[in-house]
Amino acid sequence: MYLTPEEDKILAGEYGEGMRKAMEILVAIGKIYDAERLIPISSAQISGVSYHNIGDAGLEFLRDFSRGAKVKVKATLNPGGVDLGRWREMKIDKEFMEKQGEIIKIFTSMGIEPTLTCTPYLVGNLPSKGEHIAWSESSAVAYANSVLGAYTNRESGISALAAAIVGKTPMYGMHLKENRRPGIRVVLKTELRYRSDYSVLGYAIAKKTGHSIPYIEGVDKADLESLKLFAASIATYAGAAIFHIKGLTAEWMDFEAPKDYIEITKRDIEEGYGFLRDEFREVDMVWIGCPHTSLKELEEITRLLKDKKVATELWITTSRQVREKAERLGYIEVIEKSGAKVIIDTCVAVAPLLGKFQTLVTNSAKAFYYSRGVNRFKVKVANLEKCIDTALRGVWV
Numbered sequence: 001m002y003l004t005p006e007e008d009k010i011l012a013g014e015y016g017e018g019m020r021k022a023m024e025i026l027v028a029i030g031k032i033y034d035a036e037r038l039i040p041i042s043s044a045q046i047s048g049v050s051y052h053n054i055g056d057a058g059l060e061f062l063r064d065f066s067r068g069a070k071v072k073v074k075a076t077l078n079p080g081g082v083d084l085g086r087w088r089e090m091k092i093d094k095e096f097m098e099k100q101g102e103i104i105k106i107f108t109s110m111g112i113e114p115t116l117t118c119t120p121y122l123v124g125n126l127p128s129k130g131e132h133i134a135w136s137e138s139s140a141v142a143y144a145n146s147v148l149g150a151y152t153n154r155e156s157g158i159s160a161l162a163a164a165i166v167g168k169t170p171m172y173g174m175h176l177k178e179n180r181r182p183g184i185r186v187v188l189k190t191e192l193r194y195r196s197d198y199s200v201l202g203y204a205i206a207k208k209t210g211h212s213i214p215y216i217e218g219v220d221k222a223d224l225e226s227l228k229l230f231a232a233s234i235a236t237y238a239g240a241a242i243f244h245i246k247g248l249t250a251e252w253m254d255f256e257a258p259k260d261y262i263e264i265t266k267r268d269i270e271e272g273y274g275f276l277r278d279e280f281r282e283v284d285m286v287w288i289g290c291p292h293t294s295l296k297e298l299e300e301i302t303r304l305l306k307d308k309k310v311a312t313e314l315w316i317t318t319s320r321q322v323r324e325k326a327e328r329l330g331y332i333e334v335i336e337k338s339g340a341k342v343i344i345d346t347c348v349a350v351a352p353l354l355g356k357f358q359t360l361v362t363n364s365a366k367a368f369y370y371s372r373g374v375n376r377f378k379v380k381v382a383n384l385e386k387c388i389d390t391a392l393r394g395v396w397v
């Protein structure tokens, strides 16, 4: 890989140990993927924040790596494993909370904003079309490439951190236009009524197309919230870093529709819901906010919960910034008066909740995958209204 004289100096340690180590990581990745050179990035989004996921080994690595290292570009953080202000309510122990606090402090000491959200694009980390970035949260990567038209690979937490420190990333994969070309046309033959339908659509497309980049026709409208649910789902089930939707996403006009095609019918969506629903009736928890909820979703939840009481745990995960806005608008008071919790800085999938709950209802197919995989819950996916109704009843009917 070609390095400029300046980049060579960084690699030789002339700008300090922090920059040298970060550059070493980027050069190693660039060589593996045959990148020609490094390109400047405008922002980074860093995962690997939850102590539940990285453990003591990850914490030790961060302590060492952060010495003398500072980020050069805007950099934000993915959710950690706990809402530091509500660890007791989340049934999480003090030691975990303290270790999580230390991890966040280390990231902050490097100049990274402790946004602790998987929706950086809702809290000011909003790249424009054509900007090169280094993001690692898979749902945000799919959203950024597809909806915003930014250019990012699915970075690991470490490679995103190294890119943030150097301000550059190796030019390969999604940074090259030809790799963003769709491989299969997906013709939607049914109406999508609820946002959760978009989430199930991600699963249904993945089931039929595997890992090809889809070019989707027949989706007439989709709000930001539907697209973030879809992005999270297709990133989870198809490993997609990008998708194109005719008439809606940033680059659909740049490519011709592929000749090979599949259809998605009402039956595919129904079968998707069938797969995404484990057997159970008693519900321990309802979770909304995978990816983190927007202000609009909180407003809708407020309407559904006004003057009502939940009969089960209802956790709504969002970012600190969105929660603060919702607080000013009076939404949080109404929601929490019902007994629900609006939790920040974390998500159910990266929190240590194994054995603390058994059954979960959610409106996100991604939440289905990770809640089953990480916390071994039984899970059902349903639309938002049904999720809230289930929280009010305490049982699935």
Ligand code: F3S
Pocket (backbone or CB within 6 Å): 078, 079, 118, 139, 232, 289, 290, 291, 292, 317, 346, 347, 348, 349, 350, 366, 367, 370
């Ligand atoms: Fe975000 Fe956690 Fe879902 S990081 S996308 S809420 S699994």
